[in-house]
Amino acid sequence: MTTFDKYPAVIVSENNNDIWEGAKPIVEKLKRVALNHNLIAVECYPGVDVKNLYYDIIQPLHADETICTDDLFYNDDKITEMIKSNLTEDDVFGTFSPHSLNEFLDDKKVKAIKEKMKNDQKKNMIVYGVGASLFAEASILIYVDITRWEIQQRFKQGALNWKTNNQDEQMSRKIKRAYFFEWPLADRLKKTLLHEIDFWIDGNDTGNLKLISKEQYAQGLTQVVSQPFRLIPFFAPGVWGGEWMREKFNLDKEEVNFAWCFNGVPAENSIYLQYGDCIIEIPANNVVFSHPAELLGNKVYGRFGREFPIRFNFLDTIKGQNLSLQVHPTTEYVHEEFGAHYTQDESYYVLHAEEGAVVYLGVKENIDKAEMINDLKEAEIGDKDFDDEKFIHRMNIKKHDHYSIPGGTIHSQGKNSVILEISSTPNIYTFKLWDWGRVDLDGRPRPIHLHHGLHSIQWTRDENWVKEHLRSPNKLIAKDDGWYEEKTGLHELEFIETRRHWFSTNVYHETHDSVNVLNLVEGEEAIVESINGEFEPFIVHYAETFIIPEHIKKYSIRPHGPSRGKTIATIKAFVRV
Structure with a gap:
């Protein structure tokens, strides 16, 4: 269980x-x-x-x-x-x-x-x-x-x-x-x-x-905002959805599948406040609105206002299908076309991958841009299927790989993987280019946004560029007895920094003047503790996303319970300030 x-x-x-x-x-x-x-x-x-x-x-x-x-x-x-x-x-x-x-x-x-x-x-x-x-x-x-x-x-x-x-x-x-x-x-x-x-x-x-x-x-x-905390996750079906979360998280057996888990998005998620035996459910945004400096940190608050800028969610395609082939707008395009201040730069952290799992990232070398555009347009009106193998760069993936996806990069998640998506959270502007000819769960054709997408694609992001810039560097930052810290991304075009810690003993963290969002990506259980006793010890389990308010400044995490004596890992995201 x-x-x-x-x-x-x-x-x-x-x-x-x-x-x-x-x-x-x-x-x-x-x-x-x-x-x-x-x-x-x-x-x-x-x-x-x-x-x-x-x-x-x-x-x-x-x-x-x-x-x-x-x-x-x-x-x-x-x-x-x-x-x-x-x-x-x-x-x-x-x-x-x-x-x-x-x-x-x-x-x-x-x-x-x-x-x-x-x-x-x-x-x-x-x-x-x-x-x-x-x-x-x-x-x-x-x-x-x-x-x-x-x-x-x-x-x-x-x-x-x-x-x-x-x-x-x-x-x-x-x-x-x-x-x-x-x-x-x-x-x-x-x-x-x-x-x-x-x-x-x-x-x-x-x-x-x-x-x-x-x-x-x-x-x-x-x-x-005085302690680590978690949001109430919600799970949603999707035409491409899989079965991994249903099994791992003991979800509804009657639902068609589970494609998404939103578990680190304060604009969408809620929080349970427990008073004795009574639970009050509140929009998590209320905490952002009421305590922005304590939660986000003064520098992040000054940059983004009362808006939580980091997003964690799961994408499950185990026994499912490919996501749509898509692209997020560049900051320039989303600002000029929709008035948004920044775009959804994101990354794929591979939480689980089965044999043959892939991600689609960028275009192939030396493709004919005009031919690809024409084929996408013909696919949009149903005249033909889009030949993704001809135009789109595809990479085999394994557990704990991490790929940056700055706005303007064509991308998709293939079947038979679980992705922890780490991204910015400004809006819902995801432009579908091709959806494998599917209809949605309601029987309607899934909308394609080719006009916006073609204005957003950065055509220079081809196979060589992707391999050089978007694959996780896993650069060693620091190490000591029982732990080491790696830089896993993101690309310099993105404002989020991610760090992975592998540890079998106590490891100390700093918030880096930003709210921290973490997930336990390896191991059954860990415990988050205060350096100076300002909050009670906080236990997290595998795949749980949790938030550390910026004003805590320093904290520690170590293996706990069934993970004692084992090496486990967290991925941490914060805003570069």
Whole structure:
């Protein structure tokens, strides 16, 4: 049985005195709090089940009047027209909305509501929904939060985007609208409210909402950045997905396969905060928003703002298929075309490889560029299959190989391997060039992004260039009795540095003025310990990704449990500053 912990939690407190679980206790608490207050604002992240919230929490409070914010914004069609340039016609890609929620309010309706509030100051009123905090200075501000993964699961079940009626729209377009419009708007507002919120509600389980006081919530966020911590991994199927993670991590036997594991992406993952026997699930981004300097380090925070720049995830093709042949944009292209500040430079760390496993990286020597472009275009419209063997450089791989993939490099993972993908995390701009003629799990043709891809390919990255620049150098950095440290990448075009440590005894680490993200890539178990006793010992298992906040500065890792006396390994990523 695997020791991989799928539900890691940060232990915050031994009691949950300031947490109320379930609708009835929450209502009873809010009734007591509201006795001397006449205006409560219940701010909601887009994706919260507002209807359920009304019936379970808002209505039972028996306010003199309740106002749903959905009624105060422009209608669906007008909002969609206003963000048309951000959504674009593409099924997958858009540009991040620069708007604020205020811009979508119907001024006439808001004026009428504010006038009503002014005239009815003696009444008890509740304003609830997305943007509830915008209408007046509430006596009590409650924030109902939800994770992005839960929102996506609700989309699959037919949930609508905010202010739309798109139940039957394909999944990619729902996610695109949320990713480029709803989430940036909501996060922008959330950042301004962090220190004003009186209570938070965990809205991930509509049948069991949880209310937590601002003091307990703040204690939880502080605890996260005071120690090593893990995110809640989530696993997703894909047409090319494999079987290795299902076996190693004891996953659902009924799911078709597991292609991805997102286990080190704070923008997407969540964190469990444990108070006694109660678990509060929060978006990991809330920690980035509230404690950026402690988590990222001042230099990284100054460079990237409140954005976590490193991404760890798994790609599993054991008994599966090739990934699509793809390319990420260069920084210049993604900035000019989509307004992003940096691209998804990445790398493939080979966690597991079976016989015949390969990666596709760069083009072959002396290919005819025009011929390749023409063949890709014919393959896109279905006239022929693309002859990857003729044009694309392919390399056999083995466990612990590491390959850099700076933006502009054609690449793909072949079948029968497990890759730990270490990359930057700015966006979702991955341009598919060829997808082996497949349809997706939903039966739809998988989108090809040849226009963007052809503008991104760096044609000089051929076989010789790849061998010279992108294969892991495994350069020895330091060594001592029982351990040694190697530099495994990444390329100078990429801002992430990676180091691998092999060790059978205690090895000391520095954060290098940057948040550290690590994975135990060899061995069953290790223990992370504080140099000066500032955090409790932290145990990690094989393939688990964990984060070390920058302000910890120094820490140590050694084999533990079944790995005592054995040589094990971690891979560590940090930002070059």
